[in-house]
Amino acid sequence: MSEPTSHASAETIGLDPFSPETMDDPHAFDARLRETAEMVWLPDYGIWFTGRYDTVERVFRDYEAFESSAGTGITNTKTAENWRKPSVILEQDPPTHTKYRRIMTSVLSQRVVRRLTEDFQRRAYEIVAAGLGSGEFDAAELARSYPLQVLPDAVGFSPEGREHLLPYANLNFQAMGPRNELYRRAAEEAEDAAAFVGWQMRREALTPGGLGHTIYGYVDDGEISEEDAGMLVRTFLSAGIDTTIFGLQFALRALAEHPRAWAALRGDPSLARKTFEEALRWNAPSPYIGRTAARDVEIGGSTVRRGEKVIMNLAAANRDPRRWDAPERFDLERDTAGHLAFGTGIHGCVGQMMARMEATCFLTAVAELVDTIEPAGEPVRFHSNWLRGYERLPMRATLR
Structure with a gap:
């Protein structure tokens, strides 16, 4: 069967976003995609890709022309079976999306985030001090340990079974891409995780007083069903941990490799939030x-035909020279307003205030406890269809 005319005349690139080679050198792919054309057709997957800032922002904001309810990965979940039930907030469109968005915005309000900040900051000091005690350390592991403790505690997850959190989230993100070896391996590693998550979503499994119980309060008020509440709790398990972990990894790498930025943060820990924002712009942990x-x-x-997928490359857009000056440079003096790592529009990340607070506490602790920080070996990238980060990130630091 010949391709439709719109595809036959479309720009293509001889690169695979889901290959190991791309994952080891992602910025080369991003630049090639962005500079080839406004819209690029990938015939091997039958999807459109765009990496230009203005176009990505347009697609985000035009939620009537570009829907989320057919899935936010490469699979059209209206025509093909997915590995799990769709999210009631991430994979919905108005008016259904509006109700769940309002509830989660309230659960993660500025008031709630402020209430949690003191405990998150205390924990950050403890975890950073312990993680850096030996001088040489794995920054990838340090960045993992903090979100894996503070966020599950805040939601009210059980201390037992947390070893399933990362395998479940990994499967969630690998499944956004093709059913390749990365997906198959993730499915094997998460074999027991789905059952754990099904158990942890329930009201009875959550600690009273946590964010999870707050969600179930909307069931008691008659606004949503028990099943809906469980699905909203699931969003913390599937979308709230990995991206923060990888964002912290990129921030630590940037500080270790850019002495000027490290000196600025060390001298003024109030730059912690700005450091995180620039790290997200510099290296989007969830690029697609x-x-x-x-x-x-x-x-x-x-012409993007009805039912066709458009994948927005946020990492490419965040380095678009049409939008940013010297975009490859990590620069704490840059105005990062408008970066797309959290998305934008009605589907912008509902947990972004929480992620920003977590990261600010963590990087504040680093700034106040650490004297020197530098690379101590070659990073090892984490291969993922849908995320970017590190398996290992060797560093060396001295404490004040």
């Missing part, structure tokens, strides 16, 4: 997000 055309749409001379 997908939408599905709800109707035929013309973009940049290409």
